[in-house]
Amino acid sequence: MKRYIVFLPVLVGTIFLAGADVKIDSASVRRSGDSVHVDFKMTVPPRTVGSDYVQRFTPVIKNGADSVALDEIEIVGKRMQKLRRREEVLSGKKYEVTPYRTENGSEMQYEVVLPYETWMGHSPVELSLQCEREGCCKVMPLPGITVCHDVRLRPPYVPQVAPVEPIQSVAERLAEVEKVLYPMTAYEPYSESMQVWRDKGALKVFFPLDKADLNRDYRNNGETLDKIVNILQQIYADNRSDVGKILIVGFASPEGPTRRNERLAGARAMVLKEYVNRYLSLPDSLFEVANGGEAWGELRDMVESGTFDCKDEMLRIIDNTSDPGRREWLLRKLDGGKPFGELLKSVFSDQRNSGYMRVYYTSVPDSNAIKINQAQKLIANEDYQGAIALLRPIQDDVRSLNTLATAYYRRGDKADKELALTLFRKAAEAGDETAVQNVNNIENDY
16 A cells, blocks of 8 residues: 655644643644554643533534544543542442543643545644533533644645657558568568468469560559559668568479579569669578479469369379479379469469569667656655666656656655656657646646
8 A cells, every 4th residue: 555644833732721731742634645644642631620510621623614533531620530430339320431530730642544535634723622511400501722724735746758660661551551561570581381372362473375584564563563663762761770681582483494494483583683672772681582493382282272173183193292293294194284273364374473572670669768767666666766777878868757756746845846747748748648747737736
């Protein structure tokens, strides 16, 4: 439980009763968590209360129309004590016994703990002692006294902070929508096991049959090429993004001589690299241009997901024939060439492409956001000086101001609080909603 303590001015009060002085010393009202503690010392000089009388004091905490009475204090004269005992024996009458009963010539420490109620925090409260004297079958009210006043029981305001969401680099932001982008940490050199044709985000440029000439007007090549260049230019324009590696894998459809197809696949990949460099002039070290050869893996996936005649036999030939030339020959012979004709119409045209392109990026983290969030953890652990030391060098970043102000405010002296309020206002003017809330609560005593 958090502990809130309000230290009060100590009032030494003197109550004049029956020609003697009852003194109240070291009085305080303070809040601790969900409780309110009231304590003071009462000194009762000799002959304060006449022998036939009872003097009662009722401590009261009040705040406007709201109040609460605490355990009362009784000072009982000697003859009145005897009279009460006799009545209890003879008539069976029982007097309510207060834990705070004393007599002339004594000292008593009064300590009461009561639950904190919401009304106690609406405005300052005061502690007073109401007084009455009883004797000779008569109760007479006597002047009371205010013991403590202007006591604030509301806990000290604790400014709020909000975690700062790191600002994404351009590459990170683009990667959320352009699936051709991967962080450099995911990079690995190309191998056949990567099965890049299954990568739905990879960019693909198409070539006519048996050609390696790049034609912007062929199919949707113009749109794809513009996207490739645009993505790379945006990354290079951002000082927190960079290109780590550009992977281009060239493929050719499996029809025709294997060696010629492999040369064609390599040439198609290379021409795409040259096109990108025409606009960006990137170093060769950024490129990995891979020859994927004949796209048998992609062909198998397309056959398996399609509705071809002799589908199972086609898959058996692809899976169990190691020599690619014989594999193609067997597919051409199958069922008089009808299944292979279907492949020519619906599959091979899509495989005549430069293949697949991935762009791997590097990104500089938003270090200021990281420091601000670290500072908030330090504040939670009450290391205010550590938070200030972390944030002061980056206070030009308006995102840091609310957290920096909170560290100063909670460190606690008057100068710190004044500086904190200045920083809170500056953060609020910059649009920080949490800072706006902090300013309003501090200025209006929340």
